Amino acid sequence: MAAAGSTLLSLAVAALAVSLLVSASEARHPTATPATPPPLPVLPIPSSSQLKWQRREVIMFFHFGMNTFTDSEWGTGTEDPSLFRPAALNATQWMDAARAAGASLVILVAKHHDGFCLWPSAYTAHSVRASPWRAGRGDVVAEFVNAARARGLDAGLYLSPWDRHDQRYGQEVAYNEYYEAQLHELLTGYGSVSEIWFDGAKGKNATNMTYHFQEWFQTVKQLQRSINIFSDDGPDVRWVGDEKGYAGTTCWSAVNRSAITIGEAGIEKYLNEGDPRGRDWVPPECDVSIRTGWFWHANETAKPLAQLLEIYYNSVGRNCVLLLNAPPNTTGLVEDADVARLREFGRAVEAIFGTDLAAGSVARASSERGGPGGGFEARNVLDGREDTYWAPTEEDGCRNGYWIELRRPAEAAGRPFEFNVVRIQEHVALGQRVERHAVYVDGAPVANGTTVGHKRLHRLPRPVAGRKVRVWITARRGPPLLSAVGLHHDPFVAAGAM
Ligand SMILES: *[C@@H]1O[C@H](CO)[C@@H](O)[C@H](O)[C@H]1NC(C)=O
Ligand SMILES: *[C@@H]1O[C@H](CO)[C@@H](O)[C@H](O)[C@H]1NC(C)=O
Ligand SMILES: *[C@@H]1O[C@H](CO)[C@@H](O)[C@H](O)[C@H]1NC(C)=O
Numbered sequence: 425m426a427a428a429g430s431t432l433l434s435l436a437v438a439a440l441a442v443s444l445l446v447s448a449s450e451a452r453h454p455t456a457t458p459a460t461p462p463p464l465p466v467l468p469i470p471s472s473s474q475l476k477w478q479r480r481e482v483i484m485f486f487h488f489g490m491n492t493f494t495d496s497e498w499g500t501g502t503e504d505p506s507l508f509r510p511a512a513l514n515a516t517q518w519m520d521a522a523r524a525a526g527a528s529l530v531i532l533v534a535k536h537h538d539g540f541c542l543w544p545s546a547y548t549a550h551s552v553r554a555s556p557w558r559a560g561r562g563d564v565v566a567e568f569v570n571a572a573r574a575r576g577l578d579a580g581l582y583l584s585p586w587d588r589h590d591q592r593y594g595q596e597v598a599y600n601e602y603y604e605a606q607l608h609e610l611l612t613g614y615g616s617v618s619e620i621w622f623d624g625a626k627g628k629n630a631t632n633m634t635y636h637f638q639e640w641f642q643t644v645k646q647l648q649r650s651i652n653i654f655s656d657d658g659p660d661v662r663w664v665g666d667e668k669g670y671a672g673t674t675c676w677s678a679v680n681r682s683a684i685t686i687g688e689a690g691i692e693k694y695l696n697e698g699d700p701r702g703r704d705w706v707p708p709e710c711d712v713s714i715r716t717g718w719f720w721h722a723n724e725t726a727k728p729l730a731q732l733l734e735i736y737y738n739s740v741g742r743n744c745v746l747l748l749n750a751p752p753n754t755t756g757l758v759e760d761a762d763v764a765r766l767r768e769f770g771r772a773v774e775a776i777f778g779t780d781l782a783a784g785s786v787a788r789a790s791s792e793r794g795g796p797g798g799g800f801e802a803r804n805v806l807d808g809r810e811d812t813y814w815a816p817t818e819e820d821g822c823r824n825g826y827w828i829e830l831r832r833p834a835e836a837a838g839r840p841f842e843f844n845v846v847r848i849q850e851h852v853a854l855g856q857r858v859e860r861h862a863v864y865v866d867g868a869p870v871a872n873g874t875t876v877g878h879k880r881l882h883r884l885p886r887p888v889a890g891r892k893v894r895v896w897i898t899a900r901r902g903p904p905l906l907s908a909v910g911l912h913h914d915p916f917v918a919a920g921a922m
């Protein structure tokens with residue numbers, strides 16, 4: 425009884441304390457109105473790792489290995505390890521090249537199709553251990569990830585499934601065991617790995633070999649929680665379907681993974697454009713080399729700046745991440761001319777997008793979810809943040825269509841906007857929605873297109889001037905959520921470069 429009595433008493437005291445607390449907080453916020461919740465997601469939506477990856481926009485690839493020394497793109501697997509002897513390999517120099525290009529993630533080819541391993545794998549003799557480089561005690565993967573971290577960059581790795589050297593290739597169980605063992609080495613020995621690349625490439629005459637992709641993918645996720653897996657069909661990031669670095673003008677982040685077979689021809693268009701009804705969020709990555717080949721060849725040089733910018737508009741500007749390859753040479757350095765081109769590219773992107781000519785303008789829209797103060801106002805597209813966005817009301821759009829407008833403020837009287845690039849971004853954390861859109865300046869159409877996604881860039885053939893810029897969303901999978909609308913001046917637009 426005594427125990428029960430004291431329990432009742434303490435309950436009563438607790439209830440009194442709670443009611444005091446509640447009335448105290450009511451007193452402090454007598455008229456607080458509840459916030460409007462965000463709209464529901466439209467599935468599929470990205471994982472946190474995929475979102476982080478998407479916002480990187482530019483990442484870099486380093487193809488370096490036996491092919492660098494044999495002047496080839498695809499080795500045979502019979503190369504003598506003694507050929508691998510970079511005289512002055514310096515991975516920090518590679519990182520400085522990546523930073524100059526504006527990249528935040530760097531991916532190293534740890535093993536290409538020739539099977540030569542850039543780290544001293546315990547499971548093969550065909551590696552840097554058998555080379556004269558650093559007297560056989562070197563480890564390019566270790567030097568790469570350490571240099572990346574020292575420069576504040578994240579690291580990723582490429583491990584070719586096709587291996588022309590290993591004798592186990594063609595024996596399904598033995599080879600898959602070998603491959604799994606190497607995944608373990610790479611994903612447990614070098615700290616955090618942000619992306620892993622599974623290339624579907626395979627020679628026409630290669631032995632028929634079934635790769636255990638499902639086992640590999642699950643192993644990768646077990647060993648690295650926040651990694652993104654790249655392959656033709658993801659599961660996290662997909663190939664864009666070409667090696668030019670161009671996405672489709674329509675580019676959905678979603679696909680049906682079940683509709684894709686890794687390494688199979690004929691799926692390029694599907695990969696390039698995605699699927700508006702796709703069930704899986706697997707956004708595309710645009711891989712392209714700054715030179716003709718993936719590996720370094722003395723007879724090749726870097727693409728001109730105009731071409732790199734064209735690639736940027738057709739990848740980053742079409743809802744993709746650009747994976748730009750820079751091949752170190754036989755000395756083990758990225759050529760000075762290539763570093764200079766990467767720096768020129770990084771500076772050009774900064775020159776175009778570092779200034780938003782829409783800053784300071786007045787934003788209004790066809791409607792605002794929750795009204796003024798609701799947190800989803802049109803002006804959110806101007807605040808430079810990815811996590812705030814304009815959202816219309818649910819009823820809007822059924823009537824006249826959705827629009828958002830930027831107007832020069834009164835104090836800028838007489839001075840119109842003048843720009844040749846329009847940037848539109850969706851808040852893709854809640855799904856990719858826009859199916860068709862158009863841009864008008866003072867009522868005249870200047871650009872239109874289909875998808876937007878993380879970022880859509882319209883590069884106009886000549887500058888336009890006007891006081892009002894309006895973006896219409898004319899078709900969509902759900903109410904459009906825009907996190908940014910920006911106006912920029914691109915001084916590099918050359919006649920005919922369109
Ligand atoms: C490696 O490259 C970096 C960046 O260019 C440079 O600062 C450093 O001195 C180089 N290290 C060696 C050993 O040459
Ligand atoms: C592939 O095999 C065909 C027929 O055996 C042969 O003619 C061709 O040279 C081979 N190609 C390569 C790249 O080995
Ligand atoms: C390769 O092997 C798989 C599984 O054994 C089989 O289904 C496929 O038809 C083979 N492909 C060729 C080209 O022989």
Ligand SMILES: *[C@@H]1O[C@H](CO)[C@@H](O)[C@H](O)[C@H]1NC(C)=O
Nearest residue numbers: 679680683694699701702703
């Ligand atoms: C993808 O899956 C969705 C839902 O099942 C379906 O409506 C759509 O047609 C599929 N796309 C393709 C290309 O099969």
Ligand SMILES: *[C@@H]1O[C@H](CO)[C@@H](O)[C@H](O)[C@H]1NC(C)=O
Nearest residue numbers: 495496497716721722723724
């Ligand atoms: C440069 O040389 C390599 C190897 O000899 C060759 O494969 C490649 O086609 C050449 N590149 C150009 C642009 O001629």
Ligand SMILES: *[C@@H]1O[C@H](CO)[C@@H](O)[C@H](O)[C@H]1NC(C)=O
Nearest residue numbers: 753754755757758759760761
């Ligand atoms: C590799 O690039 C570095 C930096 O430009 C240069 O010093 C070196 O001579 C190059 N090596 C070769 C073989 O071209």
Ligand SMILES: *[C@@H]1O[C@H](CO)[C@@H](O)[C@H](O)[C@H]1NC(C)=O
Nearest residue numbers: 861862863869870871872873
């Ligand atoms: C869309 O833009 C193209 C040129 O880029 C133009 O030919 C077409 O008329 C525009 N369509 C609309 C509906 O404005």
